[in-house]
Amino acid sequence: MRKFAIWPIAASVLVILPFVFDSGTSLTKMSLMCIMAVFALSYNMLLGQTGMLSFGHAVYYGLAGFLAIHAMQVFGGSASSIPLVMIPLFGALTGLTFALIFGWVSTKRAGTAFAMISLGLGELVAASSLIMRSFFGGEEGVSSDRSKLYMWLGLDFGAQIQVYYLIAAWTFIAVAAMFAITHTPFGRMANAVRENPERAEFVGYSTQMIRFISFCLAGAFAGIAGALAAINFEIMNALSVSGAQSGAVLLMTYIGGVGHFLGPILGAILITALQISLSDYTGAWMLYFGLMFILVVMYVPGGLAGLIMVHEPVWRTGLLHRLVPSYLLLAVPALICLSGAVGVIELAHHALVKAASEGPQMLLFGLGFSSRAWLPWLCAIALFALGAALCRVVWPKVKEAWSEVHKQMKQALV
Amino acid sequence: MLELILFSSLNGVLYGMLLFMMAGGLTLIFSMMGVLNFAHASFYMLGAYFGFEIARHLGFWPGLVLAPVIVGLVGALVERYGLRQVHKHGHVAELLFTFGLAFVIEELVQMIWGKLPVDYRVPEALDFVAFTMFGTTYPAYKVFMLGIAILMFLSLLWVLTKTRVGLIIQASLSHPQMVAMLGHNVPRVFMMVFGGGCMLAGLAGVIAGPALVTQPSMAALLGPILFVVVVLGGLGSLTGAFIASLLIGLVQTFAVAVNLSLSDLLHFISFDPNAGSVLADLWRVTVAQIAPVIPYLLLILILILRPTGLMGNRES
Numbered sequence: 001m002r003k004f005a006i007w008p009i010a011a012s013v014l015v016i017l018p019f020v021f022d023s024g025t026s027l028t029k030m031s032l033m034c035i036m037a038v039f040a041l042s043y044n045m046l047l048g049q050t051g052m053l054s055f056g057h058a059v060y061y062g063l064a065g066f067l068a069i070h071a072m073q074v075f076g077g078s079a080s081s082i083p084l085v086m087i088p089l090f091g092a093l094t095g096l097t098f099a100l101i102f103g104w105v106s107t108k109r110a111g112t113a114f115a116m117i118s119l120g121l122g123e124l125v126a127a128s129s130l131i132m133r134s135f136f137g138g139e140e141g142v143s144s145d146r147s148k149l150y151m152w153l154g155l156d157f158g159a160q161i162q163v164y165y166l167i168a169a170w171t172f173i174a175v176a177a178m179f180a181i182t183h184t185p186f187g188r189m190a191n192a193v194r195e196n197p198e199r200a201e202f203v204g205y206s207t208q209m210i211r212f213i214s215f216c217l218a219g220a221f222a223g224i225a226g227a228l229a230a231i232n233f234e235i236m237n238a239l240s241v242s243g244a245q246s247g248a249v250l251l252m253t254y255i256g257g258v259g260h261f262l263g264p265i266l267g268a269i270l271i272t273a274l275q276i277s278l279s280d281y282t283g284a285w286m287l288y289f290g291l292m293f294i295l296v297v298m299y300v301p302g303g304l305a306g307l308i309m310v311h312e313p314v315w316r317t318g319l320l321h322r323l324v325p326s327y328l329l330l331a332v333p334a335l336i337c338l339s340g341a342v343g344v345i346e347l348a349h350h351a352l353v354k355a356a357s358e359g360p361q362m363l364l365f366g367l368g369f370s371s372r373a374w375l376p377w378l379c380a381i382a383l384f385a386l387g388a389a390l391c392r393v394v395w396p397k398v399k400e401a402w403s404e405v406h407k408q409m410k411q412a413l414v
Numbered sequence: 415m416l417e418l419i420l421f422s423s424l425n426g427v428l429y430g431m432l433l434f435m436m437a438g439g440l441t442l443i444f445s446m447m448g449v450l451n452f453a454h455a456s457f458y459m460l461g462a463y464f465g466f467e468i469a470r471h472l473g474f475w476p477g478l479v480l481a482p483v484i485v486g487l488v489g490a491l492v493e494r495y496g497l498r499q500v501h502k503h504g505h506v507a508e509l510l511f512t513f514g515l516a517f518v519i520e521e522l523v524q525m526i527w528g529k530l531p532v533d534y535r536v537p538e539a540l541d542f543v544a545f546t547m548f549g550t551t552y553p554a555y556k557v558f559m560l561g562i563a564i565l566m567f568l569s570l571l572w573v574l575t576k577t578r579v580g581l582i583i584q585a586s587l588s589h590p591q592m593v594a595m596l597g598h599n600v601p602r603v604f605m606m607v608f609g610g611g612c613m614l615a616g617l618a619g620v621i622a623g624p625a626l627v628t629q630p631s632m633a634a635l636l637g638p639i640l641f642v643v644v645v646l647g648g649l650g651s652l653t654g655a656f657i658a659s660l661l662i663g664l665v666q667t668f669a670v671a672v673n674l675s676l677s678d679l680l681h682f683i684s685f686d687p688n689a690g691s692v693l694a695d696l697w698r699v700t701v702a703q704i705a706p707v708i709p710y711l712l713l714i715l716i717l718i719l720r721p722t723g724l725m726g727n728r729e730s
Contacts, residue, residue, distance in 0.1 A: 120638065124707055293514040294511060298500055353528075
């Protein structure tokens, strides 16, 4: 039964969170994190579980969001008895329907061709969203009022707290369902298609069919996320079906880690938090995202979850403390390198973008200086170079600690 | 009508050749390394911006030569220190690396040159009317662009089929291990091809920059079309990429010139669709308006009819 203990814990965390973080902004933040977690998990059904790289997953999220908004408008004024809590079902159906149509075309191919087709389909829908103005509402989008729907249990969903619980409940259901799917025979076959499509064919399964089913399920869950977004924002615009949104979910999922079920959730929480807070501090936050993504792809292909999971067996054998000193040693040059990089980016951003309007004076790490002077630039570059060089010196120590730990773990096994 | 057909074909061929300058490099890189370079259109954008910056200080002509070379060098560096590191993690990681790169390049360009279009002008030496036909003028710069594009196409053909370098490249496409056995440095060949492909994209950027608009979104606007071309032609087929480039170029140019909508057509067969419905937009939209969508529709059509693309023979 220990296997299932995580679910009640997760549910109670979702219930308790608003009591801990009870301000309006944190409620909005948490709602958004839940939505993005569902969206990223649905994306990982493709990328992580079945090995299909899609550049157009926002299509199902966005279209479902638009349909949910229209459904809210239709059911809002009338005497129908469809409550707001049922709207995500419409989203799931919309996502599923469009995934059935587009998936039939695109899952004929795998690999790079599939990626390009998904990109083409994404662009097709994004371009159509600008043409079909009466459905997509043009630049200003379509808005609706969630509190006008049929009152269910006396809830009008005017307050954010009620909306949060609605979103959290649906998130819980969707996450549990997606987790359950990974443990069905179908989920296992999807993994087989990812690992070795040829053998999957030999076992007697049609890889195209498996890809198609995965695609449809992913579309349906993305639809739930889209409908939740529609409920949360009460507005949808063409940006939600755009390539930028598809790119964002890919970034989240990959940074979180595609190899583990929890990875996309971690990624969604981290990226959403950063998106909201980082944009307050710096104008170059998109650049930081891009660089972070490249670094993850280059050095940590398992993502955050992968990074955490390699420590799990070490932790089990009680050897984690052996790694701590080398990690602390690495942290110092890593921080120096990071502050240097941040310095260079901020200086460049200030000198190129802000200096024209605000003058050359800027504030960074509590220090005031001119972004046109050479000294701050020299300091930042020197910090970066020094940090990078020290990292290279310290890295063998970390490796050494790891091999030591591996040796001990092997001995413990024998 | 004749005037429309003539000018549209001329512009269509020009646009198609421009597309091929990029799609050709993209296809070569794909056949060689198995990775579709997502940042290819970003190198095209870099070419335009570098060309603009050099033109501002030294004039257009030095920019025409220097900017592609710089872009090619940047590309070679990216391959050497980026892609080659990622290679061990597989093709998905490589594709994602270039995806991230495209993202970063767009942000950097926005940071350095601003979000608004820059004033990249046609050089004065080429700022005249080449010929007038049916009362419509045709600018000399477009003729120049067409000339450059054809010149580049011929030289690429020559290098690939008639020179030793081309021989080694073609051999490394299909038998990289054998080429390595013969003593050639295959990773260096890869780096050269990647740099060369980026250089061609950069050249396309330099000559397209003054004619189109040089702005940070130019990569994002062109990138998806480029992938349509490559998939449409058949992944890995240079001939296919060439045909698909011209096809997309012509189709898009002609579509812009046609001001006909579905409801006009339906009127013609005396059928009046319900004007008040949600789909009313769909009936009223003209062919010119859906021109940006047509390549994607073509892509879907070809995938249903011929999943490997026009000239392709490999599955993925």
